[in-house]
Amino acid sequence: MGVVLSRWMKTACAVFVGFVLLQSLVSHAASAADVPKGEVTKHQFRSSKIFPGTVRDFWVYVPQQYTGEKPAALYVNQDGIQYNAPAVFDQLIASGDMPVTIGVFVMHGKVPAVNGETQLDRFNRSYEYDGLGDGYARFLIDELLPEVEKLKTSDGRPIKLSKDPHDRAIGGSSSGAICAWTVAWERPDSFRRVFSAIGTYVGLRGGQNYPTLIRKYEPKPLRVFLEDGTNDLNIYGGDWWIANQAMERSLVFAGYEVNHSWGDGGHNGKHATEIFPEAMKWLWKDHAAGIKVGKGSPQLQEILIPGEEWELVGEGYKFTEGPAVNAQGEVFFNDVPNSTTYKVGSQGVEVFRKETNNGDGQAFGPDGRLYTVAGQSRQIVATSPDGKVTEIAKGFRGNDLVVLNNGNIYVTEPGWSGTEPSKIWFIPKSGEAKVVDTGLKFSNGITVSPDQSLLYVSDSKSHWVYSYQIQADGTLSYKQKYYHLHMPDTADDSGADGMRTDKNGRLWVATRMGLQVCDQAGRVNCIIPSPNGKVSNLTFGGAEFDTLFITAGDRVYKRKIKVSGANAWQSPIKPAAPRL
Known part of the structure; x- marks a missing residue:
């Protein structure tokens, strides 16, 4: 009897469970049927100037809830439609877990064969997706998305995309994932939410550098979801599983909003595809609140003040250079093509001197005069506070200079033509100018260590800053490629330009990637980008020399920081010993 009852109970339970599951499936089907379904349309884009000669398909998803009256949020995905995204978006928009969002699903470019009948198998995928730099970001922002906004839905609703970066997400798998990350990394002013699946952060086109750069750069306002599995690729370019974990650890270290899902796939x-709905919920959570910016590395926290951002000092110049500070903390800079020197005073920017013969690099000396490289007249001149100009040296076209506390001057002469040698000149306090070094590719920025025992010279056409020991007679010894700089993927050199040291012995270098801040051991600790992506030189201004001024193309910016500059015209100081 017990056995019969037991079997009966098992059968009853099975029937009951089956009934419950059937009810659940019926209920789910009913609720899914009730979810408003968006429209997906297919299009083609052929007129790229950034990737000329390519043709690509793309799809546009528009949710039913979108009215066309105001811009919608945006999600862009590389490699077309993945993760059953339109159906996922239907559900999440209906449940309120993501805003009303238009999806743009883009295929990589294909290159038609000469006869036009077939398409080359190489396509443009790795070139477009795996490379660093802003090329693909510009393609999306400047070319494709404007074309999307020319479209309409089948019922005539105009496509309007929000320009608020908090309203924009981007994602992809493998090479499409690193592409998504690169777009947001390069253009956080346009995209701030990233979904990355099995991302190719390995040595194909420079992606292996991201875990290092993330740790050094001033953090950007990005939220990132990473996915990968233990059985991902391990080939000639690298180990995907290890690389994705390195990305996650770097993002956590730098204080980013980051989440992940690791599997064994x-x-x-x-x-x-399994985790995409939950990933989207997390990426879009607290949508109205925006995305927080992390504090960055301990090294960044040592020099940057939370909440202090770049401020515009002046704009509308042709090309700014030569920022220099006097004993009162007043900053002077040159507009080189316009042969004008400006002073940043309490009432704003005012003209200090006109007709400078294309005044370029400059620095104050211990005598209070402003020493300037006059490129057009091939001179070094000194201007007193009352405006009197005195020639110090002539006969060569310099670039930048530094004046030491003892009155000695060092000047770089790059070798402007590309065929003449690059030189470093020494001008004693009393005496004739003479060459004390040659051999750099393009000697540019120049400064001294806080104790004025070492001369530093940046070589723009390499990734090095050279170090020399200054001898008692002003000559240079023990030349070393000492500071190792980062280079952008879009250039073959660092573009290192103007430099300054702070009182703690750090070297600040203006480069293509922004300000690279190096420790005394010659290592880049921090990278601080400029607001407009340009920087040629810098100085520390203000009464305490703790306001950073940068010349940046047609503009000049400033920013309050935690550290103070070491001025070469002041008495030498000995910073604390460097970290090992």
């Missing part, structure tokens, strides 16, 4: 979209 391989290089496919199975796991990403």
